[in-house]
Amino acid sequence: MTEPAEVLENGEARPPLRVVLAKLGLDGHDRGLKVVARMLRDGGMEVVYLGLRQTTGTIIDAVEQEDADVVGISMLNAGHLTLGPRMVDALADAGLDVPVVIGGIVPDEDRLAMVAAGVAGVLGPGASSDEVVACVRAAADSRS
């Protein structure tokens, strides 16, 4: 089920990506995030699942403690325009170069605004496991 670790040019195995997954804010819909957690694990990544009602502060703590490569946050309550950019800014303020992927109900016309605010990827309803894994991997690769 789990994909083999990638092999780097010098022959060493590339360490698996570490992804912090959290529900930011009050929204309790966690079906999508739990499915994404399993998709990423099956895709060979390490998942730090924080669960519900996280703040930018608790997410940053986890990123630092776990040395995470990517943050994934999920919102189905139309809070993404406020909370997405706030997560990006909070990571930057903490001096962390960790990209943010947002999943949930994000209307198409908001995607550009999300990207403009520095969000590395947006995953909507119906995204396949390949798309989810590819999106997180691309986000990790986008780091400066």
Place this chain on the structure above:
Amino acid sequence: MADHDHRFRTLSGIPVDAVHGDGPAPGEFPYTRGVHADMYRSRLWTMRMFAGFGTATDTNARFRELLAAGGTGLSTAFDMPTLMGRDSDHDWALGEVGRAGVAVDTVEDMADLFADIDLGAVSTSMTINGPAPIVLAMYVVVAEESGVDRERLAGTLQNDILKEYQAQKEYVFPPRPSVRLVTDVIAFTTAEMPRWNPVSISGYHIREAGSTAAQELAFTLANGFAYVEAAVAAGMDVDDFAPRLSFFFNSHLDFFEEVGKFRAARRIWARWMRDRYGATDERSMKLRFHTQTAGVSLTAQQPEVNIARVAIQALAGVLGGTQSLHTDSFDEALALPSEDAVRIALRTQQVIAHETGVANVVDPLGGSAYVEWMTDEMERRAEEVFAHLADLGEGSLLEGVYAGIDSGWFAGEIADSAYRYEREVNAGERIVVGVNAFTEGDDPSTRRLLRIGQDTEDLQRKRLATVKQDRDDAAVNATLARVAADAAEPTTNLMPALLDAVRARATVGEVVYTLEAEFGTYVERAVV
């Protein structure tokens, strides 16, 4: 009366009887075929559209449009801060005020929400759980301040906290004190609000979180049995309160599975209430339910196709004998429903009710070998779950449900089912039209979505500040002190103290903090 009424003829003019087939008739124990003898012939289901967004004034306008368009009941969606018992000026509320429902901080918001609507004449459903008793108290106070006595109020409070820990995750306090609040509401409405349903025992959210149909059925009825045991343990007689317990199910895409689920639900409830809980009033044995079509089945891709999905799901609810129905709007996988999409959803119900002829007959699928087998199969699978929970609870379903929550068993079962489904879709074993097959023709340019701006939040915070400024703080504090004292006394019903507090203009958040100080705050163990 109406056998010769044109309504009970087919489109071609053939007169039809209400009931066809043998066996226990509709309206007779165990009510597999329906809780009424002639079902929709004497009364159609209630077309109850769930609505709520922005400020109370915004939602009030939507309510009045729905009533004018032929809706026959109101159903209120609250925003996340309200559902979690936090005021609009709380840090957590930033970005969430009025976005996924209406913001209600004080009884003044509740008054705006129902302005110019005669609360003695409509029935109102309020979808809220953790702070449910506070919101019920606000509704009662608004009615009384507009001259409508609480005895006349008709409606339903969701107030189903157990499924929150299992699926929807909008809890505030830990399970045991929360169930005490549920039984306080049951005791209060049983004594003082005879037209009110104090709990809507809900499978909807369990299913949306990813469960199978059989899990939805089993977990929901187990929660229902748990409330019955809790209310009896609190000293109530089963036939005093059970007739007002109501249910809320999902109607998903597998048509016959859904119909079998609804039929099995009625039969299981009737048998358990009579045989296990000793009910003698047949109203205690009749499972009445609301249905909502499956939001999770709607696709963001080619969303217009959702209109067809909703119509099929709604038909399953009607053929399953639902008492009320919400049809989802086709744009829900994209945003909050727009006004046009809501109207199409309501019209879909009206087509089923008035054009298709299905309301002329009771349980027309009864007697189908497949439907009867599916009904039996649903019951068999549910009984397996009840046996497991009774084991966990050493004979008590209430204790079994607590144990399943504490150990994360329910959440784990639901997450497993959700992931199994996603893998099947991913592998192409299941076709989702427009998503993994038939994908051409998606046109995002035609969509007009409802947007809630930041101005709602600013407006609501100002409104809250004004109420706080105009009220008598000493009176508020005195009423909150009584809430605290009554909370500490497990056998005291909290409703009178809550009524006093909200009447004095205490906020939802203030009452919740007061209760949290006594009950604690629930934090779930995050498991994937």
